[in-house]
Amino acid sequence: MKTLENHTLIIDAECPLCRAYSAGFVKTGMLDQNGRQAYQNLTDEISANLDINRSRNEIALVNRKTGHVYYGVESLFSIIQHSFPVFKPLFAFSPFRFLMKKFYSFISYNRKVIMPGKPENDVCTPDFNIRYRLIWIVLTWLFTSLILTKYAMHLRPLLPETHFYREFLVCGGQILFQGSILFFLAREKMFDYLGNMMTISFAGSLLLLFGMWLGAGLQIREPMVYGCFFGLVVGLMFLEHARRMTILKLGWTPSFTWVLYRFLILTLIL
Secondary structure, three states: OOOOOOEEEEEEOOOHHHHHHHHHHHHHOOOOOOOOHHHHHHHHHHHOOOHHHHHOOOOOOOHHHOOOEEEEEEHHHHHHHHHHHHHHHHHHHHHHHHHHHHHHHHHHHHHHHHHHOOOHHOOOOOOOOOOHHHHHHHHHHHHHHHHHHHHHHHHOOOOOOHHHHHHHHHHHHHHHHHHHHHHHOOOHHHHHHHHHHHHHHHHHHHHHHHHHHHHHHHHOOHHHHHHHHHHHHHHHHHHHHHHHHHOOOOOOOHHHHHHHHHHHHHHHHH
16 A cells, blocks of 8 residues: 655544544555644645635645645545555546536535534534535434334334334424524524534434344334334434534523424324
């Protein structure tokens, strides 16, 4: 594996994903020991040729010798294809490049609602992009509805039979309900809140998916076991919701209405 020397990746120190993959590049030798630097601690040498605003949205790779800067997915392509030349034809393939640029932008513009950092150190927030935020909300909405539909099969007869369309409407109803609360509570943070809320729903769905996989492996058929696991997941989701409300500085009101909506729906279902 060839090391891409004299290049520094400018990462967001408050982005767990950025920290993880950049550390991987250094540990595996794809970048040298000076191969990453936090946006929050830029040196004059590195920042001289850097478009600061662009680097908040597209991770920058700076050639320390020439000063040339790559941005976004081009930065990642440059590192990977230097160590693994076999990928050069793929990275040069226009349709693949187009799709990867879109996917990169989708993750980058939503990274603060996927994995928020400490607010006091968060000086590398990406620009708000309504299109990518709505795509995130819709995709997580669909995924959550699908998993809840599958999981509900293990809760019968504790809960009545359900279908995808009902779970889809219930999840969509919560988006509208909480969105309405935020519209009056803190309108400027409404889409940040909804992005965070749907990330919590997505994470909860992954836990339920794990629960179904584990239950199938252990051949568990008892609905009460699945019901208890569901309650545990909801409890963890609530704690994460409260944590993110602290980061967003929204207080307890959204967490209270988040629980209230679920109680109202449960009452209607039963």
